[in-house]
Amino acid sequence: MKLRSTRAKFLLTIAGLAFIFLMGMGAERIITRAERSGTSDSIFPQANAQSQAADEDIPTIVERAVPAVVNISSKRVTNVSSSGNPMLQDPFFRKFFGVPQERVERFLGSGVIVTEDGYILTNNHLVSGANEVEVVLPPPDNRKFSAKVVGTDQTTDVAVLKVEAKNLPTIKFGDAAALRLGQTVLAIGYPFQVGQTVTMGIVSGLSKAVAERQVDVELIQTDAAINPGNSGGALINTRGELVGINNLIISNTGSYAGLGFAIPIDVAQGVMDDIIKHGRVIHGYLGIRMDDLTPDKAEFFGIEKGEGVIITAVEKGSPAMKAGVKVNDIVTAVNGKEVKNLGELRRNVSAIHPGEKAELQLLRDGKGMSVEVAVDKRPDESAAAVKPEEEKATPELALLMGIGLADLSDEYRRELELPDDVKGVLVTEVEGGSPAEEAGLSRGDVIVKFNLKPVGNLAAFKGLVKGMKGDKFMLTVYRGGAYLNIVIKA
Numbered sequence: 001m002k003l004r005s006t007r008a009k010f011l012l013t014i015a016g017l018a019f020i021f022l023m024g025m026g027a028e029r030i031i032t033r034a035e036r037s038g039t040s041d042s043i044f045p046q047a048n049a050q051s052q053a054a055d056e057d058i059p060t061i062v063e064r065a066v067p068a069v070v071n072i073s074s075k076r077v078t079n080v081s082s083s084g085n086p087m088l089q090d091p092f093f094r095k096f097f098g099v100p101q102e103r104v105e106r107f108l109g110s111g112v113i114v115t116e117d118g119y120i121l122t123n124n125h126l127v128s129g130a131n132e133v134e135v136v137l138p139p140p141d142n143r144k145f146s147a148k149v150v151g152t153d154q155t156t157d158v159a160v161l162k163v164e165a166k167n168l169p170t171i172k173f174g175d176a177a178a179l180r181l182g183q184t185v186l187a188i189g190y191p192f193q194v195g196q197t198v199t200m201g202i203v204s205g206l207s208k209a210v211a212e213r214q215v216d217v218e219l220i221q222t223d224a225a226i227n228p229g230n231s232g233g234a235l236i237n238t239r240g241e242l243v244g245i246n247n248l249i250i251s252n253t254g255s256y257a258g259l260g261f262a263i264p265i266d267v268a269q270g271v272m273d274d275i276i277k278h279g280r281v282i283h284g285y286l287g288i289r290m291d292d293l294t295p296d297k298a299e300f301f302g303i304e305k306g307e308g309v310i311i312t313a314v315e316k317g318s319p320a321m322k323a324g325v326k327v328n329d330i331v332t333a334v335n336g337k338e339v340k341n342l343g344e345l346r347r348n349v350s351a352i353h354p355g356e357k358a359e360l361q362l363l364r365d366g367k368g369m370s371v372e373v374a375v376d377k378r379p380d381e382s383a384a385a386v387k388p389e390e391e392k393a394t395p396e397l398a399l400l401m402g403i404g405l406a407d408l409s410d411e412y413r414r415e416l417e418l419p420d421d422v423k424g425v426l427v428t429e430v431e432g433g434s435p436a437e438e439a440g441l442s443r444g445d446v447i448v449k450f451n452l453k454p455v456g457n458l459a460a461f462k463g464l465v466k467g468m469k470g471d472k473f474m475l476t477v478y479r480g481g482a483y484l485n486i487v488i489k490a
Contacts, residue, residue, distance in 0.1 A: 057238070058200070061186070061236070061238060061239070061240040062186065062198050064240050065171055065186075065188060065234060065236050065240050066138055066196060066198065067137070067138060067141070067169035068113040068170050068171045068234070069110060069111070069112055069113075069138065069188040069196065070110065070111045070112070070113060070120065070135050070137055070138065071108075071110060071136040071138070071190045071196070072108070072110060072111045072120075072126060072127070072133065072134070072135055073106065073107070073108050073109075073133070073134045073136075074106070074109075074126055074127045074130035074132065074133045075104060075106050075107075075130060075131055075133075076104070076105045076106075076107070076129050076130050077104050077105075077131050107126050107127070107130070108190070108193060109122065109123060109126040109189075109190070109229060109230075109231040109232040109233075110122065110189035110229065110230060110231065110233030110234075110246070111135065111161060111232045111233070112171060112232070112233065112242060113168050113169060113170050114170055114173075114242075114272070115168075116167055116168050116170055117165070117166060118145075118162050118163040118165045118166075119150070119161070119276070120135065120147065120161040120162070120163065121158065121159075121160060121161075121232070121245055121268050121272060122158075122231075122232035122245070123157050123158070123159060123231045123232040123245065123247060124153060124156075124158060124159045125157055125231070126231060126232055127161065128152050128154070132146070133146070133147040133148075133149060133161060134146060134147065135147045135161065135163050137168075139196075143165075145165060146163075147161040147163050148161065148163075149161060150162050150275055151275030151276075151279060151281070152275075153275070153281040155217075155281070155283065155350075156217045156263060156267055156268070156271050157263065158245065158267070158268045159232075160271070160272050160275045160276065171236065171240070171241070172240070172241050173241060173242050173265055173269060174239065174243040174265060175241075175243070176220065176243045176244060176264035177264070177266065179203050179206060179220060179237070179243060180203065181203055181204070181205070181206060182203065183202060183203045183237065183238075184200065184201075184202055184237070184238050185202065185203055185235055185236065185237055185243065186198055186201075186224060186235070186236050187200075187201070187222065187225065187226050187230060187246055187260065187262075188233050188235075188236065189229060189230035189231070189232070190229045190230070191226075191227035191228060191229040191230045192229055193229065197230075199224045199225035199226070201223040201260075202223060202224075203220060203222055204222055204223045204258075204259075205220075205221030205222075206221070207341070207343055207344065217263060217264070217343075217347060218343040218344070218347060219247060219261040219262060219263060219264070220235065220243070220244045220261065220262045220263075220264055221259065221260070222235065222260050222261070223258045223259075223260070224260060225256045225260070226249050226256060226260030226261075227249065227256050228255070230246045230249075231246060231247060232245060233245070234246070243262075243265050244262030244263055244265055244268075245262055245265065246260065246261075246262045247261050247263050248261050249261070267347070270351060282353060282354060282377060283350045284351065284352035284354065284375040284376075285349075285354070285375065286318065286319050286349055286358065286373055286375065286376075287314065287315040287317075287318020287319055287320045287321060287376075288311050288312075288313065288314055288315070288318070289311070289312045289313035289315075289481070289482035289483075290309045290312060290331075290342050290346070291309070291310045291342065291484055291485055292309060292310070292341050292342045293306055293307065293308040294306050297310065297474060297485050297487055300451055300452055300485075301330065301363075301366075301452075303330070303363065307332075307340040307341070308330045308331060308332045308339060308340070309330065309331045309339055309341065309342050310328060310329075310330055310485060311325060311326065311327055311328065311330070311331065312327065312483040312484055312485070313327060313481060313482035314327060315481075318376075319373045319374050319375060322373075322374070323371045323374070324371055325362070325371060325373070326364065327483050328364075328452075329362045329363070329364050330363040330364075331360050331361070331362055332361045332362070332363060332368075333360070333361035334348040334349065334359070334360060335348070335352075335358060335359050352375045353375065354376050354377045355374075355375070356375050357374060357375065358372070358373045358375050359371070359372050359373075360373060403427060403429070403430060403431070403434070403436050404427065404443075405425045405426065405428065405447075405458055405461065406425065406426050406428050406458065407425060407457050407458045408422075408423070408424065408425065408426055408446065408457075412426055418446065418478070422448065422478050423448060423454070423455075423456060424446045424447045424449075424455045424456075424461075424478065425446070425447050425455055425457065425458050425461050426444075426445075426447075427441060427442065427444065427445040427446070427447060428443060429443060430442060430443055435488050436488055439486050439487060439489070441475065441477070441486055441488065442479070444479070445477040445478070445479050445484075446477060446479075447475050447476070448476050448477065448478055448483065449476035450464040450465065450468075450476075451464070451468065451473055451474055471489060472487060472488060472489040473487070474486065474487045474488075475488065
């Protein structure tokens with residue numbers, strides 16, 4: 001009995017240890033499954049996995065990119081004119097009050113090294129007219145170089161600098177056209193003189209035309225923090241590729257407010273190539289003026305889709321005129337690439353070099369057609385806009401819907417230098433706060449059409465207005481050498 005009892009205890013002990021071991025294995029398996037279950041049951045499992053991978057790789061991306069983003073400082077010296085102030089012309093005042101003869105302006109910003117032998121992309125507004133430009137590499141290098149301004153382009157706000165050095169760090173170019181809304185981007189630059197800074201955000205807008213600066217290019221909008229000093233720096237994607245050159249911010253305070261903009265790298269690269277090869281930027285020129293085809297305007301052209309560009313003027317002797325392009329033609333594509341707005345058309349045409357062909361897909365009177373235009377060089381000077389006299393006696397005004405109108409007299413024609421073929425009525429007054437003012441009608445405009453119907457004189461205009469149907473109408477006006485279409489909602 002004693003032997004059996006001992007054997008029984010031994011077997012119970014072995015069984016207990018086996019049970020504990022199996023429970024431990026089971027618990028391990030349960031925990032493992034729970035962990036996997038927690039991952040797979042996430043609301044956005046793939047997004048979380050991608051985000052985590054991207055987060056882990058961001059420092060590597062940044063470490064690879066930051067050596068190529070440099071600090072730029074420039075100095076511009078201008079002569080101070082004293083001719084407008086009699087006191088400053090007096091030798092007494094000039095001697096005892098130390099009237100300055102020169103004014104020194106300093107600008108701080110950023111730049112991106114794009115070739116190993118020292119070519120740098122930055123903004124035109126940082127270095128245009130500068131007497132001195134200095135480039136400082138980021139730590140731990142910290143080398144300083146005197147930079148040469150190879151060329152600038154005011155139209156795109158791009159400038160190219162050159163420093164004498166070899167084997168410099170660079171950033172690989174990316175594809176700005178492939179950017180998508182919500183895509184993660186990083187901005188690298190030198191804001192507020194605090195040294196190199198990296199900020200992260202998303203692409204919050206594409207193809208943005210910004211009125212705050214007269215830049216003839218559609219910009220990338222981002223909420224990555226961009227502040228004064230970031231101008232000219234790098235906007236990179238999560239592969240560390242350069243997709244834009246940081247350009248400007250919109251803010252009531254002058255500091256970051258969530259609206260930053262960058263020049264697409266394909267635009268900047270095209271400018272750089274032209275400057276290096278030709279010494280200046282050569283923009284393609286067709287000799288047309290344009291306006292966006294909005295849904296409101298599309299109604300009057302009998303088009304359902306409000307996308308495209310309206311030709312508002314064709315310059316005499318221009319490539320467009322020679323090809324047969326006409327006012328109120330609607331451009332829908334250039335060389336097979338769809339055109340949705342004015343910015344896209346301008347960018348596509350600017351990318352075509354003189355001597356090349358541009359095939360324009362047009363809608364004319366509702367019918368599709370194509371014309372081939374031989375692109376030329378853009379003239380150095382553009383025609384000056386018509387500026388009517390502000391202080392002139394006007395005849396009796398016919399106030400109609402907040403608009404003051406008068407027939408075109410010979411006197412008006414002479415003063416406004418109107419071509420003989422411009423016929424219509426003159427806008428002599430636009431009431432503040434009226435629908436006409438809100439729509440963009442201005443004093444000095446000549447109304448030539450009402451809902452695409454010709455306006456011969458004031459009486460004809462009144463007749464067309466009385467016979468209109470609906471609560472809005474479209475005026476075709478002649479302004480500064482071009483025809484504009486303005487939709488006014490009553």
